[in-house]
Amino acid sequence: xxxxxxTQTVGIVTPRIAKFTEPVALKCGAVIDEYELVxxxxxxxxxxxxxxxxxxxxxxxxxxxxxxxxxxxxxVGWWDNMIGPGKPVDTNRxxxxxxxxxxxxxxxxxxxxxxxxxxxxxxxxxxxxxxEDWVATQARxxxxxxxxxxxxxxxxxxxxxxxxxxxxxxxxxxxxALVIACTPSLSAQNIAxxxxxxxxxxxxxxxxxxxxxxxxxxxxxxxxxxxxxxHITYLSDDEMxxxxxxxxxxxxxAYSFDTExxxxxxxxxxxxxxAEYFDANTYLRITKxxxxxxxxxxxxxxxxxxxAPAKASFLVIxxxxxxxxxxxxxxxxxxxxxxxxxxxxxxxxxAPHGHDxxxxxxxxxxxxxxxxxDRIGAETAADAGTGILHHGSKAAA
Amino acid sequence: xxxxxxTQTVGIVTPRIAKFTEPVALKCGAVIDEYELVxxxxxxxxxxxxxxxxxxxxxxxxxxxxxxxxxxxxxVGWWDNMIGPGKPVDTNRxxxxxxxxxxxxxxxxxxxxxxxxxxxxxxxxxxxxxxEDWVATQARxxxxxxxxxxxxxxxxxxxxxxxxxxxxxxxxxxxxALVIACTPSLSAQNIAxxxxxxxxxxxxxxxxxxxxxxxxxxxxxxxxxxxxxxHITYLSDDEMxxxxxxxxxxxxxAYSFDTExxxxxxxxxxxxxxAEYFDANTYLRITKxxxxxxxxxxxxxxxxxxxAPAKASFLVIxxxxxxxxxxxxxxxxxxxxxxxxxxxxxxxxxAPHGHDxxxxxxxxxxxxxxxxxDRIGAETAADAGTGILHHGSKAAA
Numbered sequence: 001x002x003x004x005x006x007t008q009t010v011g012i013v014t015p016r017i018a019k020f021t022e023p024v025a026l027k028c029g030a031v032i033d034e035y036e037l038v039x040x041x042x043x044x045x046x047x048x049x050x051x052x053x054x055x056x057x058x059x060x061x062x063x064x065x066x067x068x069x070x071x072x073x074x075x076v077g078w079w080d081n082m083i084g085p086g087k088p089v090d091t092n093r094x095x096x097x098x099x100x101x102x103x104x105x106x107x108x109x110x111x112x113x114x115x116x117x118x119x120x121x122x123x124x125x126x127x128x129x130x131x132e133d134w135v136a137t138q139a140r141x142x143x144x145x146x147x148x149x150x151x152x153x154x155x156x157x158x159x160x161x162x163x164x165x166x167x168x169x170x171x172x173x174x175x176x177a178l179v180i181a182c183t184p185s186l187s188a189q190n191i192a193x194x195x196x197x198x199x200x201x202x203x204x205x206x207x208x209x210x211x212x213x214x215x216x217x218x219x220x221x222x223x224x225x226x227x228x229x230x231h232i233t234y235l236s237d238d239e240m241x242x243x244x245x246x247x248x249x250x251x252x253x254a255y256s257f258d259t260e261x262x263x264x265x266x267x268x269x270x271x272x273x274x275a276e277y278f279d280a281n282t283y284l285r286i287t288k289x290x291x292x293x294x295x296x297x298x299x300x301x302x303x304x305x306x307x308a309p310a311k312a313s314f315l316v317i318x319x320x321x322x323x324x325x326x327x328x329x330x331x332x333x334x335x336x337x338x339x340x341x342x343x344x345x346x347x348x349x350x351a352p353h354g355h356d357x358x359x360x361x362x363x364x365x366x367x368x369x370x371x372x373x374d375r376i377g378a379e380t381a382a383d384a385g386t387g388i389l390h391h392g393s394k395a396a397a
Numbered sequence: 398x399x400x401x402x403x404t405q406t407v408g409i410v411t412p413r414i415a416k417f418t419e420p421v422a423l424k425c426g427a428v429i430d431e432y433e434l435v436x437x438x439x440x441x442x443x444x445x446x447x448x449x450x451x452x453x454x455x456x457x458x459x460x461x462x463x464x465x466x467x468x469x470x471x472x473v474g475w476w477d478n479m480i481g482p483g484k485p486v487d488t489n490r491x492x493x494x495x496x497x498x499x500x501x502x503x504x505x506x507x508x509x510x511x512x513x514x515x516x517x518x519x520x521x522x523x524x525x526x527x528x529e530d531w532v533a534t535q536a537r538x539x540x541x542x543x544x545x546x547x548x549x550x551x552x553x554x555x556x557x558x559x560x561x562x563x564x565x566x567x568x569x570x571x572x573x574a575l576v577i578a579c580t581p582s583l584s585a586q587n588i589a590x591x592x593x594x595x596x597x598x599x600x601x602x603x604x605x606x607x608x609x610x611x612x613x614x615x616x617x618x619x620x621x622x623x624x625x626x627x628h629i630t631y632l633s634d635d636e637m638x639x640x641x642x643x644x645x646x647x648x649x650x651a652y653s654f655d656t657e658x659x660x661x662x663x664x665x666x667x668x669x670x671x672a673e674y675f676d677a678n679t680y681l682r683i684t685k686x687x688x689x690x691x692x693x694x695x696x697x698x699x700x701x702x703x704x705a706p707a708k709a710s711f712l713v714i715x716x717x718x719x720x721x722x723x724x725x726x727x728x729x730x731x732x733x734x735x736x737x738x739x740x741x742x743x744x745x746x747x748a749p750h751g752h753d754x755x756x757x758x759x760x761x762x763x764x765x766x767x768x769x770x771d772r773i774g775a776e777t778a779a780d781a782g783t784g785i786l787h788h789g790s791k792a793a794a
Contacts, residue, residue, distance in 0.1 A: 192664055196622060200597060255426070264592045
């Protein structure tokens with residue numbers, strides 16, 4: 001806890017595939033007859049099966065949350081600084097699961113997959129999914145792994161929306177939720193940025209209504225612009241200023257449309273990289289997942305009522321410079337949880353990095369998560385076999 | 398001043414064209430042999446030619462700042478709420494000039510124009526222009542009109558950058574500068590948004606390296622996305638929230654990629670409208686004009702030294718919710734002007750509308766401009782014939 005513990009990587013990891021043959025009815029009305037979810041697991045599930053932690057990924061990440069692959073030691077998991085032996089989510093004590101969500105492009109069934117009804121890739125026909133759908137399919141994965149109740153479900157950003165939804169849909173199936181850099185719903189501005197990204201992709205002539213696989217094309221131009229605009233919203237204005245400012249790429253002005261400023265170079269690089277590996281249909285759907293997330297919607301806008309089923313204990317964390325999902329929005333969640341007499345710990349971390357801070361190696365942030373999991377550890381030892389849930393006390397926020 | 402004055406429109410206006418045959422050497426190194434500027438004028442130039450006000454346009458506006466056209470009474474000038482008889486810039490007292498800048502697409506020489514050296518449209522060969530180039534060509538227009546010294550040069554956003562540059566490049570040629578919703582230079586984030594817009598246009602297959610006129614195409618898809626992303630930055634988050642929030646377009650969710658939320662509908666509409674009338678090559682260049690604006694750059698980043706030549710009196714105005722060019726950036730200008738012992742009036746208007754507030758009909762904002770021009774009026778009567786410049790006193794900021 002004081003940082004003296006030696007931390008290590010979980011080492012070489014191997015993705016596994018879980019196949020589900022029971023149809024899943026999605027919120028949009030579509031039914032997927034069968035599907036696969038690719039996942040990874042780190043650490044050891046204890047005899048009581050009480051030490052499992054589900055890590056939910058955000059926009060462009062995947063099941064590969066920690067460790068590296070044998071055939072590519074440079075492909076480090078996206079939350080490797082958070083998960084591992086001696087790390088905040090300590091794999092010496094917890095059995096940690098990362099899963100690629102339905103509709104993804106990293107191995108789980110998604111738009112690139114073959115639709116068994118047609119024998120062709122789903123493409124534009126792959127349904128619009130939601131956070132609720134993801135959580136429902138994650139619950140089936142938990143069943144598949146024999147996990148009745150998670151010690152914790154956690155995530156940042158879109159991942160946090162999944163953790164929050166777990167507490168509403170399956171209140172008995174998790175003891176703790178870590179809701180990091182979250183919002184109770186996207187603002188008009190958030191949706192607006194997503195819509196720009198979608199329109200860039202959809203109007204790319206190589207998109208072909210989402211059936212670009214059949215045309216042998218990829219809407220890379222659209223994906224590139226989509227990623228560039230997204231990236232701006234992940235960083236704070238200040239972080240961009242200190243990282244790039246008005247630094248010139250080549251020392252002097254060229255007065256041309258080539259790269260003039262460092263920030264242009266950075267964005268183009270990020271856009272190009274993303275367009276090479278990410279599937280456009282998945283990106284479109286994930287932006288919709290974000291737009292649709294709004295647990296209060298079905299309760300007349302009342303977030304308190306929406307969160308009424310929640311029984312978990314909560315760690316809610318926001319970052320001061322996050323202008324995408326600002327601390328103000330996290331406080332809405334905290335207030336609604338407290339109104340439900342939930343056990344909530346809330347921290348606003350002063351971090352310069354904007355929304356992306358949840359992914360970064362901030363010592364106060366990581367110590368906080370470490371301390372929180374230490375507490376889970378104690379309780380696990382005491383309560384694991386009894387099924388006693390730790391909730392209902394109105395803790396300090 | 399108390400709002401009791403009857404305000405009217407300037408009525409039907411007619412654009413005029415000024416032709417310049419003396420070559421202009423641009424900052425980028427290119428030379429334009431001859432060019433035309435289209436402009437409009439409202440009110441009457443007095444005998445002393447001392448009551449002229451130059452209105453500089455921002456990103457997508459033009460010379461058409463006030464009034465309507467005989468053949469289209471719905472085409473109202475972009476700053477008609479500011480300029481007219483009895484309005485803040487009172488055409489009963491001032492001779493107000495609006496001019497379309499070089500490189501524009503509303504009648505002045507620009508990428509759509511024929512390059513006399515080739516007999517074909519300039520297209521992608523039209524040079525990159527800067528605020529300094531614009532101000533230099535505006536000064537020639539002033540010569541053409543026999544105006545030695547403006548009573549005021551004014552503008553909002555990019556228009557304000559021109560007003561500020563006038564005070565540096567031609568300090569003797571204006572008595573007042575109205576610098577509204579300005580910044581001393583674009584931030585990395587500002588440049589990043591511009592770069593997204595440019596990349597959307599440049600990578601549109603219909604762009605053809607800027608020579609789309611020859612191909613009979615228009616990069617409408619790119620322009621549309623560019624305008625959408627720009628539009629987000631003109632409005633405040635709060636304004637978007639109160640105007641659109643999460644309102645659904647058709648009352649219920651469709652779970653499709655059609656318009657789901659009102660904000661999507663609004664952005665698509667704005668994007669489509671813009672793509673119909675605006676020239677992509679002009680848009681690209683105007684975003685570069687913004688990026689390059691940085692008067693301190695040639696003075697080792699010292700804005701105080703950059704503004705040292707200024708002799709004008711200043712009215713600097715910012716808007717509290719403007720996150721594009723925040724009040725903080727206007728205060729940098731004010732501080733540098735005060736360090737030069739300039740006469741500065743500064744106001745931070747509490748307005749919910751974000752950057753676009755400078756275009757809107759806010760009563761406090763307009764009363765402030767009215768009061769400022771009343772002061773110009775008094776001074777004009779006293780000093781017009783004497784050439785006495787009103788500067789050097791360190792006024793309250």
